[in-house]
Amino acid sequence: MLMAMASSRKDKRTRKIFFYLGLAIVLIVSLFPFFIMLMTSLKNSAEAIAQVPTLLPKQWTLEHYVDIFNPVLFPYITYFNNSLIVSLMVAAISVLFSIFGAYALSKLKFFGRSTINSSFYIVYMFSGLLLVVPLFKIISSLNLYDTRTALVITLIVQTLPAAIYMLKSYFDTIPDDLEEAAMMDGLNRIQIIFYIIIPLSISGIISVFVYAFMIAWNDFLFASIFLSSSENFTLPIGLNTLFSTPDYVWGRMMAASIVTALPVVIMYGITERYIKGGATEGGVKG
Amino acid sequence: MKRKPKKKNDNKLAALLLFPSIFLILLLVAYPMVSNLQISFFEQSINPNLDPTFIGFENYKEILTDGVFLRSLGITFLYTFLTVVGSTVVGLAVAILFNRPFKFRKISRSLIIASYVAPSISLVFAWKYMFNNNYGIINYVTVDVLHLFDQAPLWFDRPGSSFVLVVIFAIWRYFPYAFISFLAILQTIDNTLYEAAEIDGASAWEKFKVVTLPAIMPVLIIVVTLRAIWMFYMFEDVYLLTNQVNTLGIYLYETAFAFNDLGKAASISVILFIILFAVIILMRKRVNADGNG
Numbered sequence: 001m002l003m004a005m006a007s008s009r010k011d012k013r014t015r016k017i018f019f020y021l022g023l024a025i026v027l028i029v030s031l032f033p034f035f036i037m038l039m040t041s042l043k044n045s046a047e048a049i050a051q052v053p054t055l056l057p058k059q060w061t062l063e064h065y066v067d068i069f070n071p072v073l074f075p076y077i078t079y080f081n082n083s084l085i086v087s088l089m090v091a092a093i094s095v096l097f098s099i100f101g102a103y104a105l106s107k108l109k110f111f112g113r114s115t116i117n118s119s120f121y122i123v124y125m126f127s128g129l130l131l132v133v134p135l136f137k138i139i140s141s142l143n144l145y146d147t148r149t150a151l152v153i154t155l156i157v158q159t160l161p162a163a164i165y166m167l168k169s170y171f172d173t174i175p176d177d178l179e180e181a182a183m184m185d186g187l188n189r190i191q192i193i194f195y196i197i198i199p200l201s202i203s204g205i206i207s208v209f210v211y212a213f214m215i216a217w218n219d220f221l222f223a224s225i226f227l228s229s230s231e232n233f234t235l236p237i238g239l240n241t242l243f244s245t246p247d248y249v250w251g252r253m254m255a256a257s258i259v260t261a262l263p264v265v266i267m268y269g270i271t272e273r274y275i276k277g278g279a280t281e282g283g284v285k286g
Numbered sequence: 287m288k289r290k291p292k293k294k295n296d297n298k299l300a301a302l303l304l305f306p307s308i309f310l311i312l313l314l315v316a317y318p319m320v321s322n323l324q325i326s327f328f329e330q331s332i333n334p335n336l337d338p339t340f341i342g343f344e345n346y347k348e349i350l351t352d353g354v355f356l357r358s359l360g361i362t363f364l365y366t367f368l369t370v371v372g373s374t375v376v377g378l379a380v381a382i383l384f385n386r387p388f389k390f391r392k393i394s395r396s397l398i399i400a401s402y403v404a405p406s407i408s409l410v411f412a413w414k415y416m417f418n419n420n421y422g423i424i425n426y427v428t429v430d431v432l433h434l435f436d437q438a439p440l441w442f443d444r445p446g447s448s449f450v451l452v453v454i455f456a457i458w459r460y461f462p463y464a465f466i467s468f469l470a471i472l473q474t475i476d477n478t479l480y481e482a483a484e485i486d487g488a489s490a491w492e493k494f495k496v497v498t499l500p501a502i503m504p505v506l507i508i509v510v511t512l513r514a515i516w517m518f519y520m521f522e523d524v525y526l527l528t529n530q531v532n533t534l535g536i537y538l539y540e541t542a543f544a545f546n547d548l549g550k551a552a553s554i555s556v557i558l559f560i561i562l563f564a565v566i567i568l569m570r571k572r573v574n575a576d577g578n579g
Contacts, residue, residue, distance in 0.1 A: 019383070019386075019388070022383050023383065023388075023394065026380050026383065026398065027394060027397060027398070029458070030397065030398050030400070030401055030458075030462075031397060031400070032416075033401070033409060033412040033413060033416060033458075034400060034401075034412070036412055036415065036416055036423065037408070037411070037412045037415075040415060048415075048421075049420070049421045050421060051420075051421060052426065052430075053421060053422070053423040053426050097306045097307050097310075098307070100303040100304070100306065100307070101303060101304050101306075101307040103303060104299070104300040104303040104304045105304075108296045108299060108300040108303075109296050110296045110297045110300035110301070111297060113300070116304065116308070120307075120311075122566070123311055123315050125512065125515050125562070125566065126315065126562075127515070127516065127519035129519045129521050129535050129538065129539070130322070130519065130538075130555045130558055130559060130562075131314075131315065131318040131319070131322065131555070132538070132539065132542060132543075132551070132555075133322060133325055133542055133548050133551045133552045133555060134317070134318035134319075134321035134322050134325065134552070135314065135318055136332075136542070136548075137321070137325070137548075138313075138314070138317070138318065138321075140334060153310070153314065154314055156310060157310050157311060157314040157315060160307050160310065160311065161311075164307060189299055214403055217405060218404075218405040218406065220405075220406060220407065220522040220525075220526070221521055221522055221539075225543065235405070235407070236405055236406070236407040236522075239407050239408075239411070240407060240526065250415055253411050253415075254411065254412070254415070256411075257407070257408035257409075257411045257412060258408070260405055260407065260408050261400075261404040261405060261408040261409075264403050264404060264405065265400050265403060265404055268396070268399060268400075268403045269396045272392075272395065272396045272399070
């Protein structure tokens with residue numbers, strides 16, 4: 001009896017050790033590239049290309065961070081601002097349109113509702129890649145080639161179906177009685193959206209905002225097709241031009257990578273408790 | 287009292303609320319789809335001053351007899367298969383590992399999704415540096431420390447090793463999507479089901495087969511379908527990492543914007559549309575047959 005207890009306790013301990021070992025492996029594999037990014041950005045240029053690579057910098061330096069924010073060396077700030085403007089516009093407009101669309105699909109009974117619902121789902125599965133040829137022609141004929149507007153409108157369409165789908169599932173959980181009571185009080189549908197639906201689904205709206213912001217911030221494909229002059233470049237295509245120059249500096253590229261990844265990683269870190277996984281939430285297209 | 291007029295107004299209000307979304311989708315998804323079909327019958331360059339000429343099915347003939355296309359189709363199927371299976375299996379395994387209370391669970395979960403939400407360009411820079419032929423840490427460890435290879439594989443310059451690299455990159459980058467989806471559903475499984483199976487003397491594998499698998503099936507189908515579709519059309523990850531792996535996404539992009547052949551690119555898109563629809567219809571049938579609607 002005693003021996004059995006002792007062995008089961010030992011069993012539990014081995015299990016625990018294996019569990020933490022597994023956890024450690026998963027975390028190391030997931031984070032190692034980020035670790036390398038960070039450490040290389042803090043090394044001087046000679047150490048970054050040493051034959052025997054070092055994990056930690058022998059000499060810590062912040063010069064690469066100073067360099068990327070120096071417009072003479074590299075227009076990082078311009079790219080950052082373009083990315084920020086485009087992503088904020090996409091996120092804000094997507095949130096607004098998807099609130100309206102999701103409300104209609106969730107709470108209103110109308111002709112063609114289920115058809116619209118399922119066609120949004122099909123659009124969600126489409127890749128922007130399949131539409132590049134006609135989109136390029138449409139954008140050119142609208143005289144929007146090489147403008148940030150081209151990027152904003154095409155990216156909104158990329159985010160809308162998932163955004164509507166996510167919000168609809170939030171709105172579906174709001175009981176109809178609440179709305180009926182509000183109508184008795186004399187509120188119209190639009191007032192109900194702003195005074196009742198939105199405050200009750202704030203966490204859903206935040207995740208839609210973060211999702212749309214991320215899709216826009218990370219987009220490479222549309223930016224590479226629609227933008228041609230450096231002053232309009234967003235971060236992904238701007239940074240990619242770093243590889244075209246023969247004398248690229250790894251430390252500077254890693255510093256740029258970190259600063260570029262930070263906004264979305266932090267946003268997701270903060271709003272993570274709202275992300276529940278499942279069919280569409282947090283789904284990255286492309 | 288006010289209920290009757292509400293029913294009447296729904297059609298109009300719904301149209302108004304849905305108008306911006308539907309308008310944009312019609313303009314920038316539905317119309318381009320039709321336009322794709324039309325462009326695919328023309329010989330057309332990217333230069334707007336050159337008039338397109340109608341050439342019927344010439345573009346399609348050219349593509350379907352092009353060895354490059356067929357090879358690319360094969361590469362893409364293999365890439366999709368390996369990355370979908372890899373990211374799903376790893377994601378599920380990590381979700382099972384996480385499906386218990388432990389310290390730092392929340393923060394670990396946030397850290398794991400970092401690779402999934404960060405932009406490709408940042409991740410690709412780090413990978414290009416880590417796998418660099420001359421001073422990358424991966425070659426240093428595998429060749430000089432562990433002696434796994436006699437010579438450093440040229441990760442970015444040979445089709446074979448580049449293919450391995452883009453597959454590993456995709457599994458690393460996309461397993462967190464499967465992970466969050468599975469973790470959410472695993473947490474809803476009633477623990478007594480496992481206890482009952484244990485009393486019946488079920489092994490760990492049997493418990494997984496009898497309890498876990500049926501419970502996660504609906505999520506598994508969604509995760510696999512969506513991931514497969516997205517990997518099939520993958521462009522930027524592969525494009526940014528190497529020029530040695532010619533997937534369909536890259537074939538399409540280069541036909542349009544490197545070789546300026548919009549007509550041919552449009553017909554590639556149409557062929558890919560057809561493959562997409564075939565897959566969706568097939569999946570729908572399967573899902574309905576499984577009774578998971």
